[in-house]
Amino acid sequence: MKNRRVVLAAHVTGLPKESDFAIDTVDQPPPSEGEVLVRNHFVSVDPGMRGRLSGETSYAPPVPLGGVVGSATVGRVIASRNAAFAEGDWVAGAFGWQELGLTNGRGIRQIPEGPIPPSAQIGVLGIPGLTAYFGLLDIGRPQPGETVLVSTAAGAVGSATGQIAKIKGARAVGIAGGPAKCRWLTDELGFDAAIDRLAEPDIAAAVARECPNGVDVFFDNVGNSLVDPIMPLMRLHGRIVVSGQTADYNLGANERVGLKNTRAFITHRLKMQGLVVFDYVADFPTAWAELTGWIVDGRLRYREDVVEGLEALPAAFVGLFWGENFGRKLARLTH
Amino acid sequence: MKNRRVVLAAHVTGLPKESDFAIDTVDQPPPSEGEVLVRNHFVSVDPGMRGRLSGETSYAPPVPLGGVVGSATVGRVIASRNAAFAEGDWVAGAFGWQELGLTNGRGIRQIPEGPIPPSAQIGVLGIPGLTAYFGLLDIGRPQPGETVLVSTAAGAVGSATGQIAKIKGARAVGIAGGPAKCRWLTDELGFDAAIDRLAEPDIAAAVARECPNGVDVFFDNVGNSLVDPIMPLMRLHGRIVVSGQTADYNLGANERVGLKNTRAFITHRLKMQGLVVFDYVADFPTAWAELTGWIVDGRLRYREDVVEGLEALPAAFVGLFWGENFGRKLARLTH
Numbered sequence: 139m140k141n142r143r144v145v146l147a148a149h150v151t152g153l154p155k156e157s158d159f160a161i162d163t164v165d166q167p168p169p170s171e172g173e174v175l176v177r178n179h180f181v182s183v184d185p186g187m188r189g190r191l192s193g194e195t196s197y198a199p200p201v202p203l204g205g206v207v208g209s210a211t212v213g214r215v216i217a218s219r220n221a222a223f224a225e226g227d228w229v230a231g232a233f234g235w236q237e238l239g240l241t242n243g244r245g246i247r248q249i250p251e252g253p254i255p256p257s258a259q260i261g262v263l264g265i266p267g268l269t270a271y272f273g274l275l276d277i278g279r280p281q282p283g284e285t286v287l288v289s290t291a292a293g294a295v296g297s298a299t300g301q302i303a304k305i306k307g308a309r310a311v312g313i314a315g316g317p318a319k320c321r322w323l324t325d326e327l328g329f330d331a332a333i334d335r336l337a338e339p340d341i342a343a344a345v346a347r348e349c350p351n352g353v354d355v356f357f358d359n360v361g362n363s364l365v366d367p368i369m370p371l372m373r374l375h376g377r378i379v380v381s382g383q384t385a386d387y388n389l390g391a392n393e394r395v396g397l398k399n400t401r402a403f404i405t406h407r408l409k410m411q412g413l414v415v416f417d418y419v420a421d422f423p424t425a426w427a428e429l430t431g432w433i434v435d436g437r438l439r440y441r442e443d444v445v446e447g448l449e450a451l452p453a454a455f456v457g458l459f460w461g462e463n464f465g466r467k468l469a470r471l472t473h
Numbered sequence: 474m475k476n477r478r479v480v481l482a483a484h485v486t487g488l489p490k491e492s493d494f495a496i497d498t499v500d501q502p503p504p505s506e507g508e509v510l511v512r513n514h515f516v517s518v519d520p521g522m523r524g525r526l527s528g529e530t531s532y533a534p535p536v537p538l539g540g541v542v543g544s545a546t547v548g549r550v551i552a553s554r555n556a557a558f559a560e561g562d563w564v565a566g567a568f569g570w571q572e573l574g575l576t577n578g579r580g581i582r583q584i585p586e587g588p589i590p591p592s593a594q595i596g597v598l599g600i601p602g603l604t605a606y607f608g609l610l611d612i613g614r615p616q617p618g619e620t621v622l623v624s625t626a627a628g629a630v631g632s633a634t635g636q637i638a639k640i641k642g643a644r645a646v647g648i649a650g651g652p653a654k655c656r657w658l659t660d661e662l663g664f665d666a667a668i669d670r671l672a673e674p675d676i677a678a679a680v681a682r683e684c685p686n687g688v689d690v691f692f693d694n695v696g697n698s699l700v701d702p703i704m705p706l707m708r709l710h711g712r713i714v715v716s717g718q719t720a721d722y723n724l725g726a727n728e729r730v731g732l733k734n735t736r737a738f739i740t741h742r743l744k745m746q747g748l749v750v751f752d753y754v755a756d757f758p759t760a761w762a763e764l765t766g767w768i769v770d771g772r773l774r775y776r777e778d779v780v781e782g783l784e785a786l787p788a789a790f791v792g793l794f795w796g797e798n799f800g801r802k803l804a805r806l807t808h
Binding site for chain 2: 189361362366380382386394395400401402408409410
């Protein structure tokens with residue numbers, strides 16, 4: 139059996155390019171005793187992966203040259219010699235950008251039968267939805283009536299964050315690129331306001347306009363270039379949740395914008411805190427149950443942005459850093 | 474009766490200068506019904522006052538031109554028409570840099586009789602000690618065995634912070650300027666190590682050497698120029714307590730060093746949080762009781778750096794920004 143994979147062809151410097159990736163084909167041995175072989179139906183395309191592609195140490199080990207690019211995956215068991223898994227089971231895992239995945243049973247979990255499509259397990263019920271859930275509720279802790287500002291609000295994390303803020307009784311304001319995304323936030327997801335960053339020459343002025351009482355929680359996925367202008371607009375005891383730093387991943391330490399409006403830490407008693415969602419793994423079942431309930435109730439909606447086939451992955455990843463995605467970016471590898 | 478005062482002669486730009494201040498004399502009417510007149514024995518010299526001298530809004534209203542420079546004060550009631558206060562009572566207040574203070578009874582508190590000299594009420598038992606107490610225990614939350622790094626460690630806040638860290642079972646490492654301060658930290662106060670910033674060309678290398686396991690809590694009073702190099706040395710889930718930003722107070726937003734090592738927010742799950750101690754006012758009595766117990770037990774020591782007379786105040790304030798103080802900077806106005 140053959141396994142086609144997208145591997146790292148060159149360490150990424152600056153903005154990723156399609157030529158940083160290559161596709162290869164390797165032999166896939168059948169499962170040994172205790173092992174499970176999975177065919178991946180969907181794989182995710184995550185900006186957070188950028189940190190592992192430069193060869194530098196991040197919170198996760200770097201991907202070596204020739205290594206498979208990591209991602210969340212969802213698929214079906216095609217052969218099992220492990221009693222816990224049967225052929226045909228749907229499982230979520232993290233096999234990365236490849237058609238097949240082999241495991242001794244670790245790193246995959248069975249997807250419960252239910253009304254929610256399997257692809258959601260690596261979107262609104264996967265790392266993005268869990269990041270929104272724990273980042274907002276454990277660090278941001280919005281109170282009813284407070285204002286929650288969310289960047290990359292039409293992305294998988296941001297769109298869930300704003301909706302959870304609404305569920306908790308807060309006012310949700312999103313920043314997104316372009317009128318279509320902004321309309322989706324306000325008209326479909328119930329955000330109270332959306333700021334089109336492509337139409338606003340002065341993002342701080344736009345945020346001040348849409349958040350006239352200031353910002354209690356800023357949930358950011360962009361990085362310093364956006365956090366710095368927002369800092370003076372934070373309310374007393376405001377919380378900045380560092381969920382992602384998409385714009386900073388591609389920049390060396392000397393190229394990055396520095397945070398200069400740091401006087402607000404004292405004047406506004408700010409808290410700024412980062413998270414990696416895997417720290418909350420013991421609480422994932424609680425989050426899954428609550429998120430699933432909100433989806434079933436229609437209070438938490440999501441959008442998938444699906445490209446077809448392994449070949450489409452490098453361009454889809456590059457596009458993330460150009461603001462091209464609208465919802466959870468996935469590739470479908472098989473029907 | 475006459476009252477001599479130090480007033481703001483010019484808004485401070487950049488580093489403060491003695492010529493930014495002037496001394497004047499005004500008539501002091503006797504107390505009306507309900508009022509209390511206090512003669513200040515000691516007034517404090519606080520770097521945090523810098524923010525109120527530029528005419529910009531900070532967390533406290535700016536001092537107007539011709540206004541008395543604010544400070545903590547400790548003194549004795551010399552005339553009272555308020556039943557709650559009697560002539561001769563020692564009181565702590567915030568009358569600023571002037572010989573006398575008149576109040577309706579608000580803003581002063583009686584100092585309990587006891588073994589601790591009155592000047593300590595505006596030092597280790599005043600805003601500096603309370604800032605150390607709440608900043609370290611509420612935000613830093615050191616655990617036994619963790620490493621607490623403290624900047625301006627020979628100052629009033631820093632010296633208390635390191636000793637409270639020790640009381641809580643943590644390892645305390647101080648950064649101070651010059652061998653005398655460093656020896657005081659390790660030999661008198663029980664810090665585990667002290668870094669002489671004047672002798673270390675690479676402060677990050679020195680911190681890495683003295684904190685070989687990394688820094689769990691960084692309690693900072695300097696600002697971005699020191700926080701940025703320390704950020705990569707923080708341990709997973711490290712906490713940066715923004716207690717003061719002495720080096721940044723004198724710089725415009727464009728002159729300040731920006732925080733660039735912000736990737737550590739995610740990779741190291743950092744929390745960075747500022748405080749203003751007045752937010753904890755309801756808990757001051759608890760803190761006073763605990764701090765007093767530690768002082769009496771000899772576990773919390775302090776040093777005062779006392780100049781004589783109102784005339785010495787402008788130079789003493791200017792000197793704060795040149796690292797000249799060693800312990801709590803006070804002026805004695807009367808014996």
